Amino acid sequence: MSAREILKSVSLLILSVAMMMTGFGMFSTFISLRMEIEGFSRQVIGYQTSAFYLGLVIGSLLCSKLINRVGHIRAFAVFCGASATAILMFPFFKVISVWILLRGILGFCLAGMYMVVESWLNSRTSTNNRGTVLSVYMMANNFAFAAGQLLLNFGDPASTEFFMLGAALYAMALIPVSLTQSSHPDPVESSGFKFSKLFRISPVAMSGCIANGLIIGAIIGLTPVFIKDLDYGISTITMFMSLYMLSGLVLQFPIGKLSDVYDRRIVILAVVITMGLAAVPLMIIEMPSEYLLYATAILLGATSQTLYPLCISYANDYLNPEELVKASGGMVLAYGLGAAIGPTFAAYLMESVSPNGLFYYIAAVVAVFIVIILYRIPKRSTPEDKETFVPLPDAVTTPGGLDIDPRYEPEQDDESESAEPNGSSYTATSPTTA
Numbered sequence: 001m002s003a004r005e006i007l008k009s010v011s012l013l014i015l016s017v018a019m020m021m022t023g024f025g026m027f028s029t030f031i032s033l034r035m036e037i038e039g040f041s042r043q044v045i046g047y048q049t050s051a052f053y054l055g056l057v058i059g060s061l062l063c064s065k066l067i068n069r070v071g072h073i074r075a076f077a078v079f080c081g082a083s084a085t086a087i088l089m090f091p092f093f094k095v096i097s098v099w100i101l102l103r104g105i106l107g108f109c110l111a112g113m114y115m116v117v118e119s120w121l122n123s124r125t126s127t128n129n130r131g132t133v134l135s136v137y138m139m140a141n142n143f144a145f146a147a148g149q150l151l152l153n154f155g156d157p158a159s160t161e162f163f164m165l166g167a168a169l170y171a172m173a174l175i176p177v178s179l180t181q182s183s184h185p186d187p188v189e190s191s192g193f194k195f196s197k198l199f200r201i202s203p204v205a206m207s208g209c210i211a212n213g214l215i216i217g218a219i220i221g222l223t224p225v226f227i228k229d230l231d232y233g234i235s236t237i238t239m240f241m242s243l244y245m246l247s248g249l250v251l252q253f254p255i256g257k258l259s260d261v262y263d264r265r266i267v268i269l270a271v272v273i274t275m276g277l278a279a280v281p282l283m284i285i286e287m288p289s290e291y292l293l294y295a296t297a298i299l300l301g302a303t304s305q306t307l308y309p310l311c312i313s314y315a316n317d318y319l320n321p322e323e324l325v326k327a328s329g330g331m332v333l334a335y336g337l338g339a340a341i342g343p344t345f346a347a348y349l350m351e352s353v354s355p356n357g358l359f360y361y362i363a364a365v366v367a368v369f370i371v372i373i374l375y376r377i378p379k380r381s382t383p384e385d386k387e388t389f390v391p392l393p394d395a396v397t398t399p400g401g402l403d404i405d406p407r408y409e410p411e412q413d414d415e416s417e418s419a420e421p422n423g424s425s426y427t428a429t430s431p432t433t434a
Helices: 003-009 011-037 042-070 072-092 096-124 127-154 161-179 195-201 203-229 234-261 264-284 290-316 321-352 357-379
Strands: none
Touching: 003 011, 003 127, 011 042, 011 072, 011 096, 011 127, 011 161, 011 203, 011 234, 042 072, 042 096, 042 203, 042 321, 072 096, 072 161, 096 127, 096 161, 127 161, 127 234, 195 203, 195 321, 203 234, 203 264, 203 290, 203 321, 203 357, 234 264, 234 290, 264 290, 264 357, 290 321, 321 357
């Protein structure tokens, strides 16, 4: 089948993804703002963000059992229904422990929903067209997240309307999947790789995944609170978060191409240094302008959302083909664990030092990772044959693994028996050429 025919057959699945991400984008920013309105401390806001990512990690480990037991559509219905119910429970139980638990449930369910969609997309694509489908999938994720941010401009965070809207968006995501006529995919397989082995294979890649999770988890959960503390309105918060997400979509391609030509560790180092420099102005300027905030959002988004696929590609340079999928699953979990820990530490600095503590935290994580990279560069030479860089959706939205990465060819894919497993062209996967 051609890429156009494949996209037509999975269009309803991608529409469900867009609705899911619109709800996730809107609610993740809204709940942080709402918790501050309710008088919760920044430390508690950090706990609830960490709970979400912890639920995401647990879901990526356990949801496959439910999916295989009841089927993809029924499992998706369970996850959507549970998410909508959890969101509606927030205004009824204004208790710290309950809100933290509900956020964990939302993370667990989001992991399950993405496992359903990604395994379904994987079963409908082959090496020859998976890159094109991946680029459309990425754009659906990023633009929907940005659209969710903009919805916050049309209401009052102090009211209950955004709880109802969030629940409605998750419920609506069930409709396209229920109407799809695509055949059910094969059972979801749980794959894992020992962290100790991954660290031995590529300390830089694993450290980068953890560092990236530490940073992105804090940015997603706590930046809205930081900007609100500066007395800026909802429009500034939503514009910052939208620019943060969209800039990562645009710049993955050029940065990835550089990593194919030059030592990937040097490109990773340059990306991380840029990330650290982007945090410096907000560390030292007590009242930054809106334009400075937006410039910071673009730089942080372009670097933090590019670091993860760079680390995946670098690790793949040293892995055997049969190890790729299992290793990628381990790196997703490493990212998720970092994202589960990061918001708690960042919130502590914001509470004990100042709101600017969020960016002191980002700079500190960056500094530690830079030291690791500089230490490792002399220890190993660049491999002669490198994997082609492939842009990937941010790991926040793909906890179930990298099923639709065109470098990985599942054994059950009959459509691509003659395709080379690692021979995909990067151009076909670029979001700018979809």
